[in-house]
Amino acid sequence: MRTKLCGVELKNPLIAASGTFGFGREYDELYDISCWGAISVKGLTLRPRRGNPPGRIAETASGMLNSVGLQNPGVDAFIRDELPWLAAKGIPVIANVAGSSEEEYAEAVRRLSDSPVAMIELNISCPNVRQGGVSFGTSPERVYGITRLVRACTGLPLMVKLTPNVSDIAEAATAAEDAGADAVSLINTIIGMAIDTGTRRPVLANVTGGLSGPAIKPVALRMVWQAARAVSIPVVGMGGITTADDAVQFMIAGACAVMIGTANITDPMSGPRIIDDFRRYLEGEGISDPGALVGSLRTDEADARREVFENRKSDVL
Amino acid sequence: MRRTVDVDATILSSRVIARGTTELALAVPRNAAPRPGQFLHIRAPGEFLRRPISASGYDEETGAARIIVRDAGRGSRAISGLGAGDRVRLLTPLGRGFPMESIIRDIASGKKIWLAGGGIGAAPLLFAASSVRAADLAIDSFVGFRDEESVIGVRELGECGSVSVSVGGLVTDAMTRAMESAVPDSILACGPVPMLRAIQKICAGRGIRGFMSVEERMGCGVGACLVCVCRTGTGDGWEHRRVCRDGPVFGISEVAL
Numbered sequence: 138m139r140t141k142l143c144g145v146e147l148k149n150p151l152i153a154a155s156g157t158f159g160f161g162r163e164y165d166e167l168y169d170i171s172c173w174g175a176i177s178v179k180g181l182t183l184r185p186r187r188g189n190p191p192g193r194i195a196e197t198a199s200g201m202l203n204s205v206g207l208q209n210p211g212v213d214a215f216i217r218d219e220l221p222w223l224a225a226k227g228i229p230v231i232a233n234v235a236g237s238s239e240e241e242y243a244e245a246v247r248r249l250s251d252s253p254v255a256m257i258e259l260n261i262s263c264p265n266v267r268q269g270g271v272s273f274g275t276s277p278e279r280v281y282g283i284t285r286l287v288r289a290c291t292g293l294p295l296m297v298k299l300t301p302n303v304s305d306i307a308e309a310a311t312a313a314e315d316a317g318a319d320a321v322s323l324i325n326t327i328i329g330m331a332i333d334t335g336t337r338r339p340v341l342a343n344v345t346g347g348l349s350g351p352a353i354k355p356v357a358l359r360m361v362w363q364a365a366r367a368v369s370i371p372v373v374g375m376g377g378i379t380t381a382d383d384a385v386q387f388m389i390a391g392a393c394a395v396m397i398g399t400a401n402i403t404d405p406m407s408g409p410r411i412i413d414d415f416r417r418y419l420e421g422e423g424i425s426d427p428g429a430l431v432g433s434l435r436t437d438e439a440d441a442r443r444e445v446f447e448n449r450k451s452d453v454l
Numbered sequence: 455m456r457r458t459v460d461v462d463a464t465i466l467s468s469r470v471i472a473r474g475t476t477e478l479a480l481a482v483p484r485n486a487a488p489r490p491g492q493f494l495h496i497r498a499p500g501e502f503l504r505r506p507i508s509a510s511g512y513d514e515e516t517g518a519a520r521i522i523v524r525d526a527g528r529g530s531r532a533i534s535g536l537g538a539g540d541r542v543r544l545l546t547p548l549g550r551g552f553p554m555e556s557i558i559r560d561i562a563s564g565k566k567i568w569l570a571g572g573g574i575g576a577a578p579l580l581f582a583a584s585s586v587r588a589a590d591l592a593i594d595s596f597v598g599f600r601d602e603e604s605v606i607g608v609r610e611l612g613e614c615g616s617v618s619v620s621v622g623g624l625v626t627d628a629m630t631r632a633m634e635s636a637v638p639d640s641i642l643a644c645g646p647v648p649m650l651r652a653i654q655k656i657c658a659g660r661g662i663r664g665f666m667s668v669e670e671r672m673g674c675g676v677g678a679c680l681v682c683v684c685r686t687g688t689g690d691g692w693e694h695r696r697v698c699r700d701g702p703v704f705g706i707s708e709v710a711l
Binding site for chain 1: 502504543545670672673675676681683699
């Protein structure tokens with residue numbers, strides 16, 4: 138089950154996704170959270186943020202919309218109050234970092250670089266804040282610019298979390314790679330909205346929010362496949378994973394590891410359940426290294442390429 | 455040790471107690487029994503998100519938690535449609551409830567405490583009242599309902615003390631009238647936002663303390679996703695606190711409604 142992501146040892150390729158897992162304390166009361174390969178913490182900003190007013194959630198068909206808006210205690214409080222406990226759990230901690238300006242991103246990442254976090258996840262894809270957030274991720278030029286800036290601020294492995302709210306995900310992934318990212322993670326939520334017909338008001342106080350859950354899985358899987366073909370750095374896949382089979386699909390599409398988010402909200406025991414099922418799947422397939430799954434998608438195109446390769450080999454012989 | 459668990463609970467009974475309102479009894483593990491003001495986070499059949507429902511009682515003998523569900527939307531209808539023998543996934547117990555030990559101590563020492571409920575908001579108060587009664591003490595209630603068909607809990611509250619029932623009128627009017635002869639030391643409230651606002655005003659004007667249980671659309675139910683917040687505090691120090699974890703019961707003047 139062991140795998141490596143940007144040089145960081147993971148006991149398995151399953152990671153708790155940012156924003157659905159807090160800093161881990163609440164779930165650790167239900168089960169030992171050290172079963173995860175890693176934990177990506179709630180999005181952190183340089184200064185504390187109160188987030189958006191409620192209502193912040195709406196149920197949709199096979200999914201949910203949220204507009205939390207990056208409520209968090211700020212990096213300093215995280216490093217002081219949350220990280221010592223979390224780091225003592227013995228699993229890699231991924232610090233998800235967001236901001237409203239380049240300076241904010243840079244300073245937050247600098248402060249985290251001297252802490253025991255294992256990796257930075259650069260969140261340029263939050264759709265729920267008025268300034269910054271997703272606007273840093275919607276054009277390849279801006280993805281390149283912010284990644285390059287943050288790259289210069291930290292020696293920690295840098296993973297860039299991409300938004301699906303773009304026309305070409307491969308371009309965005311390539312921009313992050315070109316700017317020095319060690320990995321990309323995708324997808325963040327898809328911007329959506331819901332209306333209460335009784336009151337004719339939006340269900341979310343912020344009007345729009347981010348759609349997550351099984352509803353977005355096919356979109357996420359397609360984007361992970363496209364990104365993985367475009368870059369040579371690791372791709373971490375997420376979007377509506379609720380079963381081990383879902384996780385395996387993302388890895389076949391090209392993800393080196395996967396993140397599980399909304400499933401924690403609907404079923405708090407999702408983590409241990411999916412991890413157990415994933416272990417059983419690997420055993421059943423006789424696979425010891427989950428890396429064997431990565432990018433193993435069989436398409437006619439891939440089969441034809443393999444055939445050409447085999448023929449050439451026999452010509453040479 | 456009492457702790458939160460995620461379990462498949464069997465529905466022991468279900469009965470319609472008012473228009474569009476169903477009382478269900480669910481078998482929950484004894485070490486996961488809810489206390490007054492705490493809630494169960496229930497995965498309704500066919501729904502994606504769970505729904506938080508306050509406990510309206512707990513029977514030590516049978517190990518059954520009681521809830522009262524009003525049909526407000528798809529989720530609540532899916533829960534009220536469950537019948538005896540059905541099983542449902544739920545987290546129990548969740549949230550910070552009413553501080554019953556100190557409330558009971560206060561009543562025993564002669565302090566006057568009132569319950570104030572509006573509509574389905576009476577449900578958690580039934581639990582608070584029954585735990586006062588279990589301590590051989592009494593507590594007076596003021597409850598209000600839209601119409602006769604919506605009335606719930608009057609018999610149960612009547613077993614625990616005097617009950618004032620307002621039908622079609624404001625429960626706060628009945629409380630204000632009663633305050634002409636005696637002002638309570640504190641109030642435990644649950645109900646629609648306009649009612650809670652009116653109670654906050656009454657309490658602020660007369661120096662009455664107490665607690666209220668608030669409602670918000672919820673995600674994980676355990677405090678991780680930060681979806682179900684309410685605004686507390688005043689001035690620059692205000693903050694968003696989690697209804698599921700820091701509440702649902704807050705100090706009566708704590709929440710900006």
